[in-house]
C-alpha cells in the first residue's frame with residue numbers, strides 16, 4: 001500500500017516571513033491528514049520553513065539542487081547544503097526548469113543520483129507538451145523521461161523515489177487532465193519503470209500535477225494509480241492546500 005503524498009511547490013513565491021505565516025496557518029488544518037504533507041519553498045525560505053514546521057506532520061522539500069557537491073557554480077546549491085538544514089525532499093526536473101533553465105534528462109539523472117547519495121528523496125517531474133499530446137506520443141515521452149531520470153539506480157532506490165506526472169499544458173492554466181487521462185498516463189509510467197526495475201515500480205509513488213485544486217483533488221485521488229499531487233497555485237493558500245491534502 002503506497003502512502004499518498006501531497007506536496008506544495010511554492011515556485012518563486014513568498015518571503016521567509018510569508019513562508020512562516022503560511023506554515024503556521026497550515027499546521028492545524030493538516031494535523032490529522034492521512035497523506036504525507038510536504039512544502040517546497042524557495043532556498044531562502046527553507047530555514048524559516050524548517051523552524052515553522054517543527055513539531056508538525058509537515059515535511060520540507062526544496063525545488064532544485066546542483067549535482068556537484070561543491071565548487072565554482074555561482075548561484076547553485078548542493079545536496080549536502082540542503083540536508084544540512086534539514087531538507088528531506090527535492091523537486092528535480094520540473095518542466096519550468098527544463099524550459100527556462102535548460103535542464104535535460106541527463107542533468108535530471110545526475111541530480112537524482114546526487115540527491116539520493118546525500119539522503120534526499122527526489123520528486124522527479126515528467127510530462128508531455130500539448131504538441132506531444134496532440135501527436136499521440138504522451139506514453140513514449142513520459143516513459144522515456146522516467147527511464148532516463150532513473151538510469152543507474154538500484155531497485156531499492158527506485159522504490160523510494162517519487163515521480164510527479166505533470167502535463168505541461170495543464171500547469172498553471174486551469175486546464176487539468178481528466179482523472180482518467182491522468183490515471184492512464186501514470187499507469188504507463190509505472191509500466192515503463194516496471195520493465196526495468198520490476199516490483200520496485202509498484203512501491204514507487206507517482207503524483208499528478210497540473211491545476212490540481214480543492215475541486216478536482218478527490219476525483220484525481222480516487223484513481224488507483226494516482227498516489228498524490230504536486231500542487232502549484234493552490235499550495236499558496238493554507239485553506240486551499242489543506243483541502244487538497246485532505247481531498
Ligand SMILES: O=C[C@H](O)COP(=O)(O)O
Pocket residue numbers: 009094166170171172173174209210211212230231232233234
Ligand atoms: O509543481 C507544480 C505544478 O507545476 C502545478 O502547478 P499548478 O498547480 O499551479 O498548475
